[in-house]
Amino acid sequence: PECPCRHIITSETTFLCSLCNNSIPALKTIHQEKILLQKEIQSLKEEIQQTHEKEEEKAAVIQYLNKKSEELVADIQTKSEEISALKSDIKNLNEKYIGQLDRVVEFQLAKEAVENELEELSRKLFEEANGMVAKEKKEKFHLEVAHQKLQRQLKETQERLSTEEMQLNELRQAMSTMDEIEHQKDQEASTHPSYPTIKDSNVRATRDLAALMSAELGVDNTDTMVGVDPLMMATFIDCVKNSPMLPLGKIHSLPFLKYCQSDSIEQCLRFGPNSRLSVKKLNEAILMNTCFIEDTPAGFADEQAAQMVDATLKLSASKTLLWERLNGTETYRLRQCQACGRCDTHLPLAYRFRVSYFDDWACIDRFCRDRLVAVCEFYMFIRNIRQNYYSGRSMLDLYYEMLRLRLQMFYASMGALADTTQQLGIVGDTIGKASSPRVAMSP
Numbered sequence: 001p002e003c004p005c006r007h008i009i010t011s012e013t014t015f016l017c018s019l020c021n022n023s024i025p026a027l028k029t030i031h032q033e034k035i036l037l038q039k040e041i042q043s044l045k046e047e048i049q050q051t052h053e054k055e056e057e058k059a060a061v062i063q064y065l066n067k068k069s070e071e072l073v074a075d076i077q078t079k080s081e082e083i084s085a086l087k088s089d090i091k092n093l094n095e096k097y098i099g100q101l102d103r104v105v106e107f108q109l110a111k112e113a114v115e116n117e118l119e120e121l122s123r124k125l126f127e128e129a130n131g132m133v134a135k136e137k138k139e140k141f142h143l144e145v146a147h148q149k150l151q152r153q154l155k156e157t158q159e160r161l162s163t164e165e166m167q168l169n170e171l172r173q174a175m176s177t178m179d180e181i182e183h184q185k186d187q188e189a190s191t192h193p194s195y196p197t198i199k200d201s202n203v204r205a206t207r208d209l210a211a212l213m214s215a216e217l218g219v220d221n222t223d224t225m226v227g228v229d230p231l232m233m234a235t236f237i238d239c240v241k242n243s244p245m246l247p248l249g250k251i252h253s254l255p256f257l258k259y260c261q262s263d264s265i266e267q268c269l270r271f272g273p274n275s276r277l278s279v280k281k282l283n284e285a286i287l288m289n290t291c292f293i294e295d296t297p298a299g300f301a302d303e304q305a306a307q308m309v310d311a312t313l314k315l316s317a318s319k320t321l322l323w324e325r326l327n328g329t330e331t332y333r334l335r336q337c338q339a340c341g342r343c344d345t346h347l348p349l350a351y352r353f354r355v356s357y358f359d360d361w362a363c364i365d366r367f368c369r370d371r372l373v374a375v376c377e378f379y380m381f382i383r384n385i386r387q388n389y390y391s392g393r394s395m396l397d398l399y400y401e402m403l404r405l406r407l408q409m410f411y412a413s414m415g416a417l418a419d420t421t422q423q424l425g426i427v428g429d430t431i432g433k434a435s436s437p438r439v440a441m442s443p
Contacts, residue, residue, distance in 0.1 A: 139358065228399065235259075236399050244386045248287065251382070264406045265378065268371050268413040274341035281317040285355035286375050289383070293353040293372055301349045301363045305335050313338065313360045338362035339371075366429065367415050373431045374412040378405045381434035389437030401435060408432050 016023050239256040252258050261283070269279045285291045315338065336343035342365065349363035353372060364372075381402065384390060390398055408431070411417040421430065 228396070232256075233395070233399060236402065237395050240385055240395065240398065243382065244388060248383075248386070249284075251287075251386070257382070260378075260406065264409045264413075265375055268375050268409040270413075271337075271340035271368055271371065272342070276319065276338055276341050277315075277317050278319040281319075282355065282372075283375075285317060286372070286379055289379070291353060291355050291372065291376060293351060293369060293376070296350055296352045296363055300352065300361070301335065304361070304363070313362055315354065315359050315362050317355045337365045337368055339364045339368035366418055367412075369429070370412040370417045370431060371409075374405075374409040374417065377432065377434050378402075378409060381405055384434060384437055387437070390435070404432065405434065 235256040239254045242254060243251050243257075246253070252261050265283060266279050269277070269282050271277060282291070318338075335349075337347075337349060339362070344365070347365045347367075349365055351366070351369040352361040352363045353369070354361050385398070408417065411420055417431070418429075
């Protein structure tokens with residue numbers, strides 16, 4: 001059955017009675033509550049919509065933050081790896097730094113050592129420089145004294161020369177006549193050589209040595225050699241012709257002088273098994289005419305030995321023996337012969353020599369002095385040939401004199417020159433000399 005209230009309430013939205021058109025209080029109240037509830041529902045829907053929108057925004061933010069977080073995690077992982085690599089690099093660099101510090105310390109120590117050594121070397125250098133300056137001053141003083149002495153000698157020589165010039169005018173005529181006679185004798189000797197009549201070789205050698213000293217002995221040496229080897233004569237003539245064109249230091253490149261050097265000169269300059277001198281240096285000094293030989297002043301050897309007890313002689317031509325080089329020591333006994341090393345109290349050191357003005361005088365005995373003087377006379381002969389002082393003499397005559405000078409070197413090297421000269425009746429230490437130059441005197 002149909003409810004009667006449906007005739008009273010005709011619409012859900014009205015709260016008036018359709019019969020009396022008056023409001024129904026209960027319905028009005030319900031209707032008002034409905035309106036409020038609808039508004040509240042709408043408000044809630046709006047809030048829900050806003051909440052959904054916010055949730056969507058938050059979801060988007062969360063998604064963005066998650067993505068950003070992933071990116072940050074990846075970055076953190078990358079940075080962590082980089083940090084690990086940097087830590088490893090730092091560790092390696094730290095090890096290298098420590099190693100470099102050690103090297104810097106070593107370099108610093110080496111630098112200090114070098115600076116100390118440099119300072120020590122500088123000190124020694126200044127000391128040596130001062131010593132050299134003092135030595136130079138001393139040598140300069142000695143040179144000045146020697147210069148003054150030479151000046152005095154030069155003045156005396158000039159005075160003697162002025163006196164001799166007065167006598168020279170008187171001797172010119174006599175010398176011209178003597179030169180002509182000697183030149184004729186030389187020509188006769190070269191064109192008509194006589195055969196030797198003496199068969200004993202020792203007697204013949206004595207005669208040859210006597211020919212060197214004919215001026216002192218008054219010996220008439222008419223006995224000459226024949227049958228000279230043409231090859232040797234040719235090399236000698238080549239030496240005579242070519243030696244003036246060569247420097248003095250290169251004359252041993254000539255075959256004849258090279259042979260004489262190896263066969264006679266070096267043999268004469270070897271002073272036995274304990275020789276204190278270098279053959280090469282001594283040969284060069286004698287060739288350059290810088291070897292000085294003289295008699296030892298009385299008491300000089302003993303005085304020199306007393307002054308130089310712990311020192312060594314300054315001698316340019318000296319050499320060190322093999323066993324001394326191996327031991328690193330050099331021993332010099334000043335009372336022994338400074339040429340052969342012989343220490344014989346019965347053989348006085350009557351002579352002294354030096355090969356440079358700045359060397360010390362070295363004392364030697366008679367036999368070593370004979371060796372040096374014999375070689376000096378041979379080179380004097382060669383120097384006279386180079387200066388064309390023997391231009392008026394024949395080649396055969398020069399060859400004979402060269403043979404006698406070599407024979408003298410042989411006797412000196414064998415230690416028999418002094419005895420041979422005594423057999424000739426020569427008193428003292430005279431040794432055969434190279435012929436004096438024949439210089440033509442102008443009228």
